[in-house]
Amino acid sequence: MLSDTVKSELERIAGTANVSFAREDLICYSYDATNNPVAPDAVVFPGGAEEVSLILKMANSERFPVVPRGAGTGFTGGSLPVEGGVVLSTERMRSIRGIDTENLTADVEPGVVTGELQSEVEGLGLFYPPDPTSLKFSTIGGNIAECAGGPRALKYGVTRDYVLGLEVVLPTGDIIMTGTKKTVKGVVGYDLTRLVVGSEGTLGVVTRAFLRLLPLPEATRTMLVKFSSLEDAARAVSAIISARIIPSTLEIMDSVSIRCVDEFAKIGLSGVEAVLLIEVDGREDGVERDVADVERICKENRSVEFRVAADRFEVKDLWKVRRSISPALKRIKPTKLNEDVVVPRSRLVELISGIQDIARKREVVIASFGHAGDGNIHVNVMVDGNDPREARAGGDAVRDIFDLTVALGGTISGEHGVGITKAPYISMELTDQDIEAMKRIKRALDPSGVLNPGKIFPSPDTGAPRG
Amino acid sequence: MKSLEEHIKEALKCVRCGACKSVCPSFDVRRREPSSPRGRVALIEASLKGEEGLGGMYVGHIKECTLCGSCLNNCPNGVDVPGLVMAARAEHVRREGLSPVASFALRNMLSSDRFMPWALKLASKLQGLFLKSSSVENGLVSRFSLPFIGGGRLLPELAGVFFMDRRHVRALSEAKGDSSKPRIGFFVGCGVNYLLPDIGESTVRVLKEAGAEVVVPSGQVCCGMPALSTGDVKTARSLALKNLEAFEQGEYDYIVTSCATCGHGLKNIFRELLSGEEDGMSARVERFSSRVKDITELLEGILSYKGRAGEGSGDRVVTYHDPCHLRKYQGISEEPRLLLEKTGLRFKGMKNPCKCCGLGGGLAFSNYELSMEIARKKAEGVRGCGADVVATACPGCIIQLKDALHRYGVRAKVVHVVELL
Ligand SMILES: Cc1cc2nc3c(=O)[nH]c(=O)nc-3n(C[C@H](O)[C@H](O)[C@H](O)COP(=O)(O)OP(=O)(O)OC[C@H]3O[C@@H](n4cnc5c(N)ncnc54)[C@H](O)[C@@H]3O)c2cc1C
Ligand code: SF4
Ligand code: SF4
Numbered sequence: 001m002l003s004d005t006v007k008s009e010l011e012r013i014a015g016t017a018n019v020s021f022a023r024e025d026l027i028c029y030s031y032d033a034t035n036n037p038v039a040p041d042a043v044v045f046p047g048g049a050e051e052v053s054l055i056l057k058m059a060n061s062e063r064f065p066v067v068p069r070g071a072g073t074g075f076t077g078g079s080l081p082v083e084g085g086v087v088l089s090t091e092r093m094r095s096i097r098g099i100d101t102e103n104l105t106a107d108v109e110p111g112v113v114t115g116e117l118q119s120e121v122e123g124l125g126l127f128y129p130p131d132p133t134s135l136k137f138s139t140i141g142g143n144i145a146e147c148a149g150g151p152r153a154l155k156y157g158v159t160r161d162y163v164l165g166l167e168v169v170l171p172t173g174d175i176i177m178t179g180t181k182k183t184v185k186g187v188v189g190y191d192l193t194r195l196v197v198g199s200e201g202t203l204g205v206v207t208r209a210f211l212r213l214l215p216l217p218e219a220t221r222t223m224l225v226k227f228s229s230l231e232d233a234a235r236a237v238s239a240i241i242s243a244r245i246i247p248s249t250l251e252i253m254d255s256v257s258i259r260c261v262d263e264f265a266k267i268g269l270s271g272v273e274a275v276l277l278i279e280v281d282g283r284e285d286g287v288e289r290d291v292a293d294v295e296r297i298c299k300e301n302r303s304v305e306f307r308v309a310a311d312r313f314e315v316k317d318l319w320k321v322r323r324s325i326s327p328a329l330k331r332i333k334p335t336k337l338n339e340d341v342v343v344p345r346s347r348l349v350e351l352i353s354g355i356q357d358i359a360r361k362r363e364v365v366i367a368s369f370g371h372a373g374d375g376n377i378h379v380n381v382m383v384d385g386n387d388p389r390e391a392r393a394g395g396d397a398v399r400d401i402f403d404l405t406v407a408l409g410g411t412i413s414g415e416h417g418v419g420i421t422k423a424p425y426i427s428m429e430l431t432d433q434d435i436e437a438m439k440r441i442k443r444a445l446d447p448s449g450v451l452n453p454g455k456i457f458p459s460p461d462t463g464a465p466r467g
Numbered sequence: 468m469k470s471l472e473e474h475i476k477e478a479l480k481c482v483r484c485g486a487c488k489s490v491c492p493s494f495d496v497r498r499r500e501p502s503s504p505r506g507r508v509a510l511i512e513a514s515l516k517g518e519e520g521l522g523g524m525y526v527g528h529i530k531e532c533t534l535c536g537s538c539l540n541n542c543p544n545g546v547d548v549p550g551l552v553m554a555a556r557a558e559h560v561r562r563e564g565l566s567p568v569a570s571f572a573l574r575n576m577l578s579s580d581r582f583m584p585w586a587l588k589l590a591s592k593l594q595g596l597f598l599k600s601s602s603v604e605n606g607l608v609s610r611f612s613l614p615f616i617g618g619g620r621l622l623p624e625l626a627g628v629f630f631m632d633r634r635h636v637r638a639l640s641e642a643k644g645d646s647s648k649p650r651i652g653f654f655v656g657c658g659v660n661y662l663l664p665d666i667g668e669s670t671v672r673v674l675k676e677a678g679a680e681v682v683v684p685s686g687q688v689c690c691g692m693p694a695l696s697t698g699d700v701k702t703a704r705s706l707a708l709k710n711l712e713a714f715e716q717g718e719y720d721y722i723v724t725s726c727a728t729c730g731h732g733l734k735n736i737f738r739e740l741l742s743g744e745e746d747g748m749s750a751r752v753e754r755f756s757s758r759v760k761d762i763t764e765l766l767e768g769i770l771s772y773k774g775r776a777g778e779g780s781g782d783r784v785v786t787y788h789d790p791c792h793l794r795k796y797q798g799i800s801e802e803p804r805l806l807l808e809k810t811g812l813r814f815k816g817m818k819n820p821c822k823c824c825g826l827g828g829g830l831a832f833s834n835y836e837l838s839m840e841i842a843r844k845k846a847e848g849v850r851g852c853g854a855d856v857v858a859t860a861c862p863g864c865i866i867q868l869k870d871a872l873h874r875y876g877v878r879a880k881v882v883h884v885v886e887l888l
Contacts, residue, residue, distance in 0.1 A: 023520035136489035327543035
């Protein structure tokens with residue numbers, strides 16, 4: 001609980017209209033896409049770094065947690081106030097301060113919705129590649145904090161690769177500037193930018209980001225390819241990459257995902273065992289050649305249908321299929337244990353067939369889809385959480401999947417971060433020394449533990465029920 | 468109507484993914500979670516489960532929904548957020564009653580047996596005395612305030628003689644018995660009757676040109692959507708019954724409307740509103756609702772309207788705004804565009820044609836400023852494509868767009884598609 005002095009001080013700092021203790025707001029800032037609500041004691045909407053700094057300074061003296069929140073679309077509970085306190089929403093900090101068409105950089109506030117930045121720069125013939133599936137409704141700040149990535153990671157990398165510098169308010173309230181604002185190079189001091197990217201709002205609050213842009217590719221082609229077996233599709237993926245074609249998207253969907261999304265989008269996919277969504281971009285003549293090559297390779301790997309989107313409406317339709325899978329899975333079972341494991345690309349077939357074995361062994365439904373091109377697969381174990389047998393089987397299946405992933409030389413989270421849902425598992429991948437090094441950094445920057453406590457590191461109270 | 472349990476079940480379908488935030492017009496302006504579809508579901512779910520401490524703020528968020536259906540269209544889990552919002556409003560009305568102004572407007576005016584409420588008639592006579600005229604590209608636009616509409620906005624002047632009262636329209640109240648032509652029953656709706664009778668005139672004219680017989684049944688009343696969106700289920704239901712009866716007096720091949728909202732009401736909402744009423748009711752509703760067509764759907768898809776080629780000048784640019792209730796609830800988006808191609812005007816699409824104009828769900832009355840903020844993007848879209856004429860297919864959208872274009876200084880005419888045919 002917050003004392004009355006803290007409450008009125010918050011109002012003084014951010015303005016009464018930008019602080020709320022109302023039940024309605026506490027309800028609406030209690031959840032993210034894990035759908036495991038924990039209500040905060042207050043929600044504050046600061047307008048910039050100065051206000052964030054004052055709030056954090058007070059948090060240190062009065063000892064209350066502060067939890068940064070962007071759009072609340074996280075899949076691991078990063079923005080949930082698990083220990084109460086103040087949710088600090090970046091929704092008010094949402095201006096694109098500048099786009100530099102000469103240096104190809106953008107200067108944005110953290111609450112800017114990623115898709116809105118993208119359409120803004122695309123209007124100028126520029127390109128901000130990171131494309132989490134949630135791009136139309138998640139924020140740059142949240143993307144930076146989770147180091148979000150998407151289908152384009154294969155060719156263009158992830159959020160980390162486009163952050164030049166950051167304005168960050170440290171947990172103690174000090175405002176720092178990391179990296180550079182407009183230059184690609186810069187090696188003065190430690191690379192704190194990389195430290196903050198992916199730190200899940202535990203090491204600082206990003207209040208401004210300086211991003212790198214690229215020229216917009218001249219042409220893009222989108223293809224949808226159907227297969228009658230998952231292995232054929234996975235082999236086609238490897239063959240495409242071996243042929244030195246790097247698509248900007250190379251997505252795979254298994255039969256469970258297909259069935260589910262077909263019900264929502266009604267696009268005649270029933271009976272198909274696997275689908276690849278492939279996009280190539282570059283120069284006009286180059287993409288035509290790539291399309292022909294991809295088609296040939298897919299046929300060699302026994303594809304049953306190959307379709308190229310004729311216009312931008314068809315492109316949108318094809319993408320809608322992919323973007324709808326994750327939320328639509330709930331049609332199968334009420335509880336979705338959602339993992340995003342990554343293995344080296346060459347081990348993809350082993351991962352996918354191994355997951356099918358696990359599904360059979362544990363008697364659960366598992367939907368797999370995702371970024372086949374970079375070996376990042378979203379594995380969704382579907383159970384009814386209210387059925388004790390299924391809940392247990394689901395938990396066991398997740399553990400099996402993580403074991404398999406680590407055994408294949410992979411990592412247990414490619415995009416979604418650790419937050420609370422994956423905290424119990426990090427020691428499967430990290431050694432005690434690894435974890436201790438991270439904890440030391442956290443303690444050094446946040447000695448009183450006020451910024452987003454209870455995340456990433458397993459502790460007695462966060463090892464609790466998962467999602 | 469649905470039970471509490473059914474509504475809770477609907478709310479529980481939401482996985483809180485947030486995908487709906489990218490399409491919600493009120494969230495687009497407010498940019499705070501409680502104004503998003505997801506936030507509304509969370510709030511309504513809490514309220515349905517009996518959560519304490521929800522007050523005026525809750526009601527405010529429930530009222531700020533335009534019922535546009537964009538979220539429902541975009542939700543991978545098919546969560547009917549607007550349906551939940553309507554249920555929440557109905558629950559609120561059940562508990563607290565209607566505000567005196569809304570109750571006066573809805574009960575006395577819309578449900579009046581005769582389709583000529585005295586207050587409106589009086590207002591149409593007197594409006595010249597106390598209206599400020601405003602010269603706008605759009606022509607007939609005046610500033611006036613009726614007790615139930617709220618001041619400050621620009622509205623088309625009330626029709627001097629309401630559409631349904633016109634002699635030639637009254638002459639159409641019964642079928643002539645010519646069996647060679649498809650017989651169409653015309654559902655007029657309030658917007659056309661009181662404010663934009665030219666749409667009614669065009670509808671009748673074009674239908675005749677297309678070779679149909681037009682009947683305008685006299686017993687028809689308001690479709691009930693305004694009442695329902697305020698939460699007044701009782702009024703909405705009694706209006707629905709009256710309309711059903713009015714159209715059961717004759718035999719029609721189709722029932723047509725030029726209003727997207729009426730169309731959604733007659734096609735979709737009637738089924739829910741009148742379900743479980745009495746024996747045989749569902750068959751009656753089905754018979755009625757399955758015949759309802761939007762004017763664009765009827766002309767393009769069924770009567771294969773040819774247009775009057777050669778008219779109109781190719782240098783005038785027309786664009787099209789998709790009414791939410793037409794595109795998202797009736798799946799009609801191609802037909803009006805195909806009809807526009809037959810006008811001889813040059814068609815140019817605007818940015819985000821299917822984004823809500825901000826009028827719906829009573830928002831234009833409950834929160835005029837927010838409604839106009841939502842409309843700002845629409846106005847910018849029109850400016851951006853340089854159209855001389857904005858065509859759409861809903862009197863509500865027309866009224867809102869005229870007001871918005873005026874407010875944001877965009878010079879373009881706003882009309883119904885049928886007026887261009
Ligand atoms: C349907 C769906 C699809 C998704 N697809 C992808 C995908 O393809 N790839 C992917 O990587 N992710 C994906 N996600 C997960 C999620 O969208 C991303 O993690 C996203 O980056 C979260 O952004 P947000 O603005 O919603 O942040 P939130 O959920 O609000 O917060 C996420 C974390 O960031 C922190 N944070 C937020 N803003 C700041 C800030 N300004 N400074 C410091 N910390 C901050 C929070 O404390 C929290 O720990 C998906 C989610 C959904 C619902
Ligand atoms: S209403 Fe649908 S789109 Fe919106 S958060 Fe819920 S499940 Fe997602
Ligand atoms: S119906 Fe429209 S205004 Fe209402 S919540 Fe859905 S998208 Fe928002």
